[in-house]
Amino acid sequence: MIKLTFCLRRQPHLTRAEFQDYWYNNHGRLGQRLMSRIGTIRYVQTHTLDLDLNQAFAEGRGGPEPFDGVAEAWWEDEAALRAIVDDEDAAEAFQEALDDEKTFIDLANSPLWLGEERVLIDNGEIKPL
Numbered sequence: 311m312i313k314l315t316f317c318l319r320r321q322p323h324l325t326r327a328e329f330q331d332y333w334y335n336n337h338g339r340l341g342q343r344l345m346s347r348i349g350t351i352r353y354v355q356t357h358t359l360d361l362d363l364n365q366a367f368a369e370g371r372g373g374p375e376p377f378d379g380v381a382e383a384w385w386e387d388e389a390a391l392r393a394i395v396d397d398e399d400a401a402e403a404f405q406e407a408l409d410d411e412k413t414f415i416d417l418a419n420s421p422l423w424l425g426e427e428r429v430l431i432d433n434g435e436i437k438p439l
Contacts, residue, residue: 312388316381316422318415329378330357332414340410341383347403349394352384377420391424 320329334355341353357379358364364376385391394400411417429437 311427312385312391312424313427314381314383314385314422314424316383317377317420318379318381319419320378321414321416324414326358326360326378329414333357333379337407337410337414340407344403344407348400348407349385349390350383351386352382354382356380356382 318329318333320326324332334357338355341350345353358376368374368376430439431437
């Protein structure tokens with residue numbers, strides 16, 4: 311599996327609650343509608359909780375403010391992802407998603423990358439390295 315991880319920061323005019331509501335209820339529906347056109351087999355949103363523990367974790371590591379959320383999208387493999395790169399319908403779907411993202415995500419401050427998961431502990435079970 312290949313996974314796109316997208317660490318999201320909201321547009322400055324939005325509160326975290328407004329951002330997360332729009333992301334889940336509007337962009338989430340859009341993602342569900344577009345998934346077959348862009349070949350994703352899984353899409354997950356992780357919404358940052360407004361807990362004082364976030365600040366404690368960040369301060370303990372000298373880290374920055376937390377992201378407002380993380381989006382993850384999976385494809386079966388690199389070949390599946392490459393197959394849609396030149397697909398006109400997929401390009402239109404990706405553009406539709408991007409046009410929507412511009413309305414609520416601070417794209418310049420929201421890194422994204424492709425990666426592969428390596429599970430070390432699953433359901434309390436330590437996996438061999």
